[in-house]
Amino acid sequence: MEALFTSTAVVALAEIGDKTQLLAILLAARFGRPLPIILGILVATLANHALAALLGAQAAALLDSPLFRYAIGASFIAMAAWTLVPDTFDDDDDPKPRFGAFLTTLIAFFLVEMGDKTQVATIALGAQYQAVVAVTAGTTLGMMIANVPAVFLGNELLKRVDLARVRRIAAALFLVIGIWVLAQTAGWLR
Template identity: 85%
Template sequence: MGETNGVDLSSGPGGGFDSRWNRAAARPRGLFMEAILTSTAVVALAEIGDKTQLLAILLATRFNRPLPIIFGILVATLANHALAALLGAQAAAFLDSHVFRYAVGASFLAMAMWTLIPDKLDDEEAPKPRFGAFLTTLVAFFLVEMGDKTQVATIALGAQYQSVLWVTAGTTLGMMIANVPAIFLGNELLKRVNLATVRRITAALFLVIGLWVIAQTAGWL
């Protein structure tokens, strides 16, 4: 079938590792825009009410220093999501096949169900303010984000688009869009937002992406 959304589905000699990555530089700009816009929207919605957003509110309350907290979230997210996107892209490069593409689609469907479950920040996950606002935020956000649904979504997006730079840029932007207002508005933001509606919208977005990937892999689109 050739290359579909940045993932080479061909099984012939031209579908090897080197040719995939050589063609990456020549991908159309529209694909990069799709990667960054989709990543931004998915993560921004998934982050609302997520435990990392609750962590941002907690840190803002404890330190009352918005700028170091924002910078800590930015650095932690860039590091965490770059690794996650790289993992997804490398997995797609080495395991490129119809089976893997179906697995990527299924992961988005699983994310749709996971998103419907309300999140909370456990007491043991709350950081102890032994260091300054920036370092505490950096370490806490990086650790709490491990295995979180936004990190898992980043892995799946990295596998889908095989573009570490643009996926990381999009997911990081999405995290900042969701968390910066939370830092300044605190729990008032969560009171004003209907979290159940946001979860349904996010789940629907994951569902559409998952079905789209599966339909493309099956040759229906």
């Protein structure tokens, strides 16, 4: 349960103001059909994060050593710093709708999520917990918690939420997890 809850919280907070959340707002404005967009986000996130969690878990199984655990802890601390940098949405990222709302969302979300901080966090969480299903479920739930309101409320939500504060909270969460992993690996927590 810890893997599920931690994964949900980390990704839900990290996703606020992220490029994929901005993409959800753009797609909602463009298509005006929330259900296919939400389903596209769900399917794309499940596929992307399942692969990321599996990669993390497999890497952890192959490299199960204190050095690898220190690298995981350091990656969470690096994610804390990365989270403090606001994302922007470039015109080059604007999906040109050749397909319907579902397929456009599916493809755009899967591609935009590649190398994104939530995907990197999912890899790290997969390595930390080595529980692919729980991590995938948690990170996907976190993505949906952050993006479904964005689809429905769009720009109004962004006007009312202090994104800088949310980024600081998410960064603090990444930092705490990173320090916890380092302390656990060093034997300070038993």
